[in-house]
Amino acid sequence: MHKNATTKSYIVGFLLSIVLTLAAYFLVANHLLADKILLTSILGLAVVQLMIQLLFFLHLGKEKKPRWNLMILISFVGIILIIVVGSIIITSHLNYNMMPKDMGQYMLQEEGMQK
């Protein structure tokens, strides 16, 4: 993965990473955007920085075909998204559905249980 690397690619990757880190930091420190847009933009900046480091530090773009490293990365990213996003969605629904008041009503209506 490293044979074709040049000093230039490392310098470009390093500078871009610093710019993206500082951008995310100043967005949050000065609270320049509304909450939801701010959240989306700092997560976006992190993903862009991930791609830049994969390209310029790990040289994923210069891999020979077939691109096994890239393919296995993509499949793992899929699994990771299922784990992380799935956990967040399930738990927020769980917290909602496990509220005692709702639960009592739910059991009366859906399950036909009587007190």
Add this chain to the structure above:
Amino acid sequence: MKATKDLPNEKTDNHKAAADERTIFGFWVYLMTDLLMFAGLFAAYAVLHNNTFGGPTTHELFNLPFALAETLILLTSSFTCGLGMLAAHKNKKNHVLAWFAVTFLLGLAFLGLELSEFSKLVSEGNTWQRNAFLSSFFTLVATHGLHITVGLLWMSICMGAVWFRGLTPGITRKLTLLSMFWHFLDIVWIFIFTVVYLMGVM
């Protein structure tokens, strides 16, 4: 005559290159499984970070400039590690030792900052036993710190090997794997910085 003599050599070189590629691919698969473990810890943190059980929230605990300093130190160490790899491919032994020494010191500085943050939290009574948020926080960040510690140990062993035995193909291959590990840890830290510190203070 010369051409036929070169042929077997070329063949073994190709074999070696293919073996190197297989090793690198195997290590890449290991890194991906490691990423999967971090994903589990991130999921736990995302689910639990509001469960403070009356303790301080993320907003009160985290110091953003401190986390930024940690981030920039680790990012710079990832960069110097890459420069060390370039020197290794150019067979410049002293440059390799110098760049990896810089990387090692930056990694050590990062680890020191992280441990001082942990000791400050613990001395204020905010240990991992206090609530679910702090348990998941310490598990996630300390697992990364443990990886950094292992990376530093590995780096010192590799530097010793370069110092005493020079840049043999085997050692260059080990340095390649080490540098992949180090870049990987920097990538994981980007997400810790974003998800734990930036989103915590937001």
